[in-house]
Amino acid sequence: MNRTEREAAVRRLLEQPSPQVPAELYGDAVRRGERMLRRRTAARRAMWLVLCAVAVVLAVWAATARPWVEPPSHTTPPVADW
Amino acid sequence: MQERQASQGARRAREFEAFVAGAAGRLLHVATLLTAEVPDANPHARRLLTLALAHTYASWDRLRGEDPYARTRERLVTRFAHETWYRHGGRARRQPSGALAALAPRERLVAVLRLYEGMAEDQTAALLGLPADRVRVLCDRAVAALARPAYRPAPAVRGPEVAPS
Numbered sequence: 426m427n428r429t430e431r432e433a434a435v436r437r438l439l440e441q442p443s444p445q446v447p448a449e450l451y452g453d454a455v456r457r458g459e460r461m462l463r464r465r466t467a468a469r470r471a472m473w474l475v476l477c478a479v480a481v482v483l484a485v486w487a488a489t490a491r492p493w494v495e496p497p498s499h500t501t502p503p504v505a506d507w
Numbered sequence: 508m509q510e511r512q513a514s515q516g517a518r519r520a521r522e523f524e525a526f527v528a529g530a531a532g533r534l535l536h537v538a539t540l541l542t543a544e545v546p547d548a549n550p551h552a553r554r555l556l557t558l559a560l561a562h563t564y565a566s567w568d569r570l571r572g573e574d575p576y577a578r579t580r581e582r583l584v585t586r587f588a589h590e591t592w593y594r595h596g597g598r599a600r601r602q603p604s605g606a607l608a609a610l611a612p613r614e615r616l617v618a619v620l621r622l623y624e625g626m627a628e629d630q631t632a633a634l635l636g637l638p639a640d641r642v643r644v645l646c647d648r649a650v651a652a653l654a655r656p657a658y659r660p661a662p663a664v665r666g667p668e669v670a671p672s
Contacts, residue, residue: 428650431650431651431654432622432650434653434654435618435622435649435650435653435654436622436623438606438653439540439606439607439618439619439622439623440623441540441546441605441606442546443532443533443535443536443546444535444536444539444546444547444549444552445546445547446531446532446535447553450527450531450535450553450556450557450560451524451527451528451531451560453557453561454527454556454557454560454561454563454564455520455523455561455564456561457557457558457561457564458523458560458561458562458563458564458565458567459564461561461562461564461565462564462565465565
């Protein structure tokens with residue numbers, strides 16, 4: 426038997442009678458798929474919520490702490506002659 | 508907004524139902540060949556297909572013209588490869604009894620994709636993450652084993668095939 430004949434024999438073997446598709450398979454797949462979509466939506470919402478919260482906290486902190494203003498000096502220059 | 512989402516959901520359900528009605532038979536056949544179960548007792552194949560179809564359903568709105576059949580088959584194949592890679596020797600599995608029971612899982616994968624699905628060699632290699640000449644060797648080995656009906660491998664032969672490198 427040459428290569429093409431052998432491959433044809435294997436193809437015939439693979440064409441065994443097809444299994445019956447169970448009726449509940451579609452319903453199960455849709456149910457799981459819906460759950461996956463719901464989870465993705467929830468995760469996306471949670472991510473946006475956290476992002477917004479972080480932005481608000483950063484803005485409030487910056488407005489109160491004003492990190493760009495030079496802090497007042499705590500040391501006084503030495504006074505020698507008075 | 509709510510209305511648009513509802514209509515999109517209805518459209519998705521309709522299209523997905525048509526897709527499953529057309530493709531589930533062939534996909535279940537592929538899954539059953541992969542798991543080497545007999546056609547009327549194939550719980551593992553059904554489970555693989557249900558999970559793959561659920562993923563296709565969840566990403567239906569983002570397919571953008573991509574073939575849902577190819578997408579589902581890809582999911583099916585990667586999930587099967589992943590399971591056989593990580594579960595080997597762990598949980599006790601049922602002895603396969605289908606048409607391809609004589610082959611190792613990876614030989615089954617290559618044989619089904621190349622000969623039943625008619626996928627090109629380089630596409631199969633890309634999907635399985637193997638070099639193309641490795642795919643050719645696996646396919647030749649599977650063909651040689653299946654064309655000789657008396658072939659039954661010793662149980663220990665599978666070892667190096669799936670050992671992590």
